[in-house]
Amino acid sequence: MKPPRSLEPQNELAPWLTEIHRELDADASALDWATQSRLNRARQAALIEFGRRPRWRWPTYVLATALSLALALFVVPGSRPLPPTLPTPAAATASSAEDFDLVAGADNLALVSDWEFYAWLDSTAAGG
């Protein structure tokens, strides 16, 4: 146990502080086995936590900003450059995905409501 410190400038109080210190030490050392066991488990849990890799933590606002930017890039219309060539069959899948993103945007209510019209338009264009 640590020896008691003398507290400047109250050196004259040291004797009774020493007695308090001794009593506190005696009390702390007299723990029952159940309590000692729980303290030991708590300490072991902390040591296990120490052994883990430090969690990679980013501030919440950084994550929120990054997520907002990602959504803006993929959802906002016109945020992507026009393709330099006509869409190929291989790109049709990607194009369909982009169309889905456009439709899924909450601002494109008119597009959603006229979905059947555009689907019909698409089918007539393909057949004609």
Next chain:
Amino acid sequence: MNAIVWSVNANDVNATLATGDQERVRKQLDRFLKDVERRALRMAEYATGNRDDALEIVQESMLGFVRHYRDKPGTEWPPLFYRVLDSKILDFHRRNQVRSRWFGWLVRDSRHGEAADDGLEAIIDAAEPGPYRRTADAETGQAVHAAIQALPLRQRQCFLLRVWEGLDVAATATAMKCSEGSVKTHLSRALASLKLRLESHHETPPLA
């Protein structure tokens, strides 16, 4: 052949050094926590009046300390650990205050007093002292614990950190997240209160 073995071993040496440092720090951490855990428990028990709550606070403090301050040098561990402990104790009191404010008409909680007008500093814990094994002078021991228990929360924390744990003023201020002036004020008031309460059990004459 030897060159290949050396290059492989060099990588292993670096890994071993890192692992060795990790293990060394881990052992230091184990020794440190073993040294502080009992005092931390008693501090939390004084603050909560309940051993189970105190044990939970100590466990949370150990985990919080490791998570937030694992990379700090060992010399800074004591004030940082008690900073976490102090925060957990204050959180406990805040939760209880909110709970008693909302549900106090349902459950009478006689363990915790109400905050005075000047906030946390004047919180008096009305908890009954728990069971202690007594030294030869049982009456003095009981008086000591009752006197410490009767201190307002911040004064008691300051007293225990300065006198029992042995932190200096700066470290105590770090632990309690207050100024050094506040530490001196808290300690001065705590000593005055304790002296008043314990005067009948000591032969030391009062200060002139």
